[in-house]
Amino acid sequence: MFIMRFTERPYVAYTEDDVxxxxxxxxxxTFPNSHFNPELGADLYNEYLDEYEFSEEVGFDGLMLNEHHNTPTCMGAAMNLEAxxxxxxxxxxxIVLLGNPLPIFDNPIRLAEELAEIDMISRGRLVSGFVRGTGIESWATNTNPVHNRERFEExxxxxxxxxTTPGPFRWEGRHYxxxxxxPFERPLQRPxxxxxxxxxxxxxTLEWCARHHYPYIYLETDPEVTVSMTDLYSKAAAEIGYEPGPQNFGYLWRIHVQDTDEKAVEVGKGFLIGNAGVGRVPLPGDFMAPAGYNSREGSKRLLEQYKHALRPDPLYGGVDAAGWDKVVESNRVVVGSPKTVIKKIRQGLEVFRPGILGVWTNDGTIGHKDTMRCLQLMKEEVLPAVREMGKELGLPGPFEQAP
Structure with missing residues (x-):
């Protein structure tokens, strides 16, 4: 099993009422950037880098980064710099990048060069993930959402x-x-x-991933719907002649551990309470999925997720708005002592069977000190136990068995 650590690197000095x-x-x-204090931002960037550096010492196999724009929930607006x-x-x-939003870039060659440099500086440790980006990214960069998928694939x-192809060559595509x-610099890893x-x-996207043998990482998706999505990937893989295994799938999960259940519950509330958090306050539908962004089938799949999701406040929505107790009850957020967390992780692994586990340790108002304690407990108790589970449940990662 491949275990990676993640945080959205949020900005914290604002309230839910501000939103x-x-x-x-x-x-x-559209949340005003007048709320941003660069001095605090400088402190936070350095704290997050310290946490990632310590995460390697803790024993995580990967350090996951993502990218969003125009939001305090993720200060990773230039993920490749952090990488x-x-x-x-x-x-x-x-160094796991999940991922660069391809449709918003007008020069994919420049991105290829940046990633090649990161791969060389890291001496071959880059995992280069790509995303379509949310509708927010289309709005923020003035790119047409109707062409989002076409631009992504091209x-x-x-x-x-x-x-992979020696240059020079010419490219005449529909969008590029x-x-x-x-480009003279190419990645260290071959091909x-x-x-x-x-x-x-x-x-x-699931079918496209299956055709390319690319692992698909579920981002905290509803358990019941996750299983049906895995079936969709497997069906597409079968059509081209292979059977995917755990190495083809990953799951990102909010998991926070402290010395006692009581302490973990109190600290873990920072995922949801204190500012907008991730998922606490709903986003206008046309911000997240502007007209033309999703296909009919894609929209139907999203509605299925919401049908199975926790019932939130009817006015403000947002999965997490169902309330802290319900979110924890559902295991959408796992908090507790090492013993409690290990038990809950096993329950999830038995259902999802991922070869890649993303551990989302902190966000919202969870502070640096509590995060470092969480990571220390991960090192001492949680990660060794999860690795044993991976062996026992037969969950190879993509570096143990090729997808």
């Missing part, structure tokens, strides 16, 4: 060709045209760094 009183009560896209820093200050852990194809493709794709269950 509710902003334009359309949205914590993304380059981690590539230099760490030695063993994979940019992916161009990047892979850039990494380059007379000369000939190219591993590619993983995260998401929440778009059927088109």
């Amino acid at each position: 509710r009183h902003s334009f359309r009560s949205s914590v993304r896209l 380059a820093i981690l590539a230099r200050i760490t030695k063993k852990a994979k 940019a992916h194809d161009l990047i892979i060709k850039t990494w 045209q380059f007379r000369v493709v000939n 190219h760094p591993p590619v993983w794709i995260p998401g929440v269950g778009s059927p088109e």
